[in-house]
Amino acid sequence: MSKDTQKPLADPALRLKAEEALAEEVSHVLPHTTTLQRTEHELRVYQIELEMQNEQLRQSQVALLASQARYAALYDQAPVGYLSLDSAGVIEQANLAACSLLGLVRDALLQRALSDFVAAAEQDSYYLLRRSSALHGQAQVAELPMVRADGEPFWAQLVANTADVSNGKEVLHLVLSDISERKRRELVRKRMASRIKELSRRLVQAQEEARKRLSRALHDGTSANLTALRLNLDQIVKAAAQAPDARLFWERVEDTRGLIADTNFSIRDICAELHTPALDRGGLLEVVRSYAQQFTKRTGLPVAVDCAHADLRLEPFLELSLFRIVQECLTNCAKHASASTIHVAIALSRTPRRVEVVDDGCGFELSLAATDARPGGLGLQNMRETAEFLGGNLLLESAPGRGTRVVVLV
């Protein structure tokens, strides 16, 4: 065979198969003695090779068509919308989910600008999404309010994927999902959270009002009477001293005077506890410090107060609630702990904000406090509930002989 008649790209495996096929066709092969016989043989083998290549090509085409059909079905039946946009943001391709999300049949959707379906107020965000996707070449995500063709609004998540710059043409692939339900739930959750916050604020306010009223009633209604009673008794004592046989009577009066003085002290203590501190003047730290000083004067227990950012202010109801928690902790120390030192640490600069009260007293068995084994005792429960009301939580550490640590995180 001359060089001109040789195939340009011979595949040795295919050639071998073609030779075998030819061998099966003709029962006995005569030796190719002449050039003509050899050329005839070569041409026949070549023909068989071509037929085989043809068959392979046909099979590949069938497989390609099947794979294309599978891809088209997957593309169209995907639960999220797929869109391909040109560099001007015009829709070039859209799957069925995208068509149904935007409320148009495919033919009506193609060649429309996707910006037509983005809410007017968010056109800039949409533009930035396309731009940053083109610039950074990575998936960019945005959540935008959109509008269907019939005017119905919905929330969508858009994932804009690397712009394909093959053939010098930019294509932006977008995945579009309807997130209206999630947004609705987020909105409900936000509203609930702000409602709970408002209710907590009002609850704290109502409690404080009640404390104020009680404190005023105790002070105005009883303290003054007790003082008047004591003055009366002073007069009576003076008069009784002039009548020597009234000794017994005089002793009773002295006793009554003592009781009145005692009651007066208790009322003053109760009023001090009930008193709503003037948080508007100073922050939580100032109020805690001033209360700790009073507490030390009353109980003889030293209290160290620490605060990293003294001038930081929180919402008034939050400051008040945290103050009440510290107050209950200190009262518990005085009532139950037999502690020699108490340490209050306040850290408000970061969330969660942290208030900690630690004593080195006798401690107690937490499992007992958690069960109803102890009678009475609402302080710990109130503190926990207050912390939860504020959207935070309370941690309690204690063990017999190991002191007690209360940490509030809000």
Ligand SMILES: Nc1ncnc2c1ncn2[C@@H]1O[C@H](COP(=O)(O)OP(=O)(O)OP(=O)(O)O)[C@@H](O)[C@H]1O
């Ligand atoms: N700092 C502490 N040291 C030792 N024991 C404590 C301390 N704080 C609380 N306890 C124990 O935990 C129990 C429950 O405290 P809680 O504040 O709930 O109730 P209470 O102080 O007994 O009563 P209330 O606070 O209602 O006036 C207390 O009775 C006490 O035994």
Ligand SMILES: [Mg+2]
């Ligand atoms: Mg208590």
